[in-house]
Amino acid sequence: MPDRPDRFAPGDRVRTRIPDPPGHTRLPRYARGARGVIVSTAGHHPLADERARGLPSDPRAVHHVRFAARDLFGEGDHAVVVELWEDYLEPDPAGHPEPTEERNSR
Amino acid sequence: MSTTHDDAPLAAQVRHLEALLEERGWLAPGEIDERLDAFAAGGSPANGAAVVARAWVDPYFRARLLADGNAAIGELGFSMGGALQEQKLIVVANDADEHHVVVCTLCSCYPIALLGPSPSWYKSEAYRSRVVRDPRGVLRELGLELPASTRITVWDASAESRYLVLPRRPEGTDDLTEQELAALVTRKGLIGTAAV
Incomplete structure (x- = not known):
């Protein structure tokens, strides 16, 4: 069981963190500083960044986050779903109601 | 690597x-x-193909597979427990409107139990970097031309889950047995880089 309550739930609009951490991370570079929507929760796992450094790490939520290609790459009509630990995410209350292919701004 | x-x-x-x-x-x-x-023991694309064929012939199994992949493949004697811990299996189904394709942009995560060892192109820098950016173009190069109206969703296996694509059942296969159907399913189809 998770030791901490989930910070996000499916349907929440989020923005991924921008900084490049000093060590291992599972937030792909192409998905940094991007706006997306949580589509589902994939489970609860210790943070890979902390485990890679040999640090203790409590399980916390990992989410499937859907991004419109245009929001990631500035072009494209597809979507990319990335599985991200909640640590990589910030709330994005200003996010568009429907982050779909129609959008082209950050 | x-x-x-x-x-x-x-x-x-x-x-x-x-x-x-x-x-x-x-x-x-x-x-x-x-x-x-x-x-890697027992891992083979034949396992994934058997799962797909069952889903094609049994809509109840299909529903269970999409809801809880791990439990459903257990019914057929398969497991995602080959690693140190059981990996969560997410099955995504293609339909007339949406096509799914799987990649691991960070390394080469892949459901070995259901697909066997991953093909070298799946691990290549070119596939991993390009399919998230231009899946339609990459699929076309791999021989899969999708209608412009088909939406594409790329799944990046960046964390703990592993993904399997459930292809659409080909037309004109109503008379085939489950085993014959399984023989139609390819490893590329299970990754989403082929139609079946």
Whole structure:
């Protein structure tokens, strides 16, 4: 069981963190500083960044986050779903109601 | 790692490390190979094909598979438990409107139990970097031309889940048995880089 309550739930609009951490991370570079929507929760796992450094790490939520290609790459009509630990995410209350292919701004 | 070269400096480093660990008695000779073999044991695209064929003939199984992949493949005797811990299986179904394709942009995560060892192109820098950006173009190069109206969703296996694509059942296969249907399913179809 998770030791901490989930910070996000499916349907929440989020923005991924921008900084490049000093060590291992599972937030792909192409998905940094991007706006997306949580589509589902994939489970609860210790943070890979902390485990890679040999640090203790409590399980916390990992989410499937859907991004419109245009929001990631500035072009494209597809979507990319990335599985991200909640640590990589910030709330994005200003996010568009429907982050779909129609959008082209950050 | 994304490529395999026995003569690469990295391979030499790994062999050196292995030798040091064995010297200290922390690792039995051949232990790593045994672990790798155990991890890959029984893994084959035939497993994934059997799962897909069952889903094609049994809509209730299909629903269970999409809701809880791990439990559903267990019904057929398969498991995602080959690694140190059981991996969560997410099955995504293609339909007339949406096509799914799987990648691991960070390394080469892949459902070995259902697909066997991953093909070299899946681990290639080119596939991993390009399919998230231009899936339609990459699929076209791989021989899959999708209608412009078909939406594409790319799944990046960046964390703990593994993904399997459930292809659409081909037209004109109503008379085929479950086994005959399974024979139609390819590894590429299960990754989403082919229609079936």
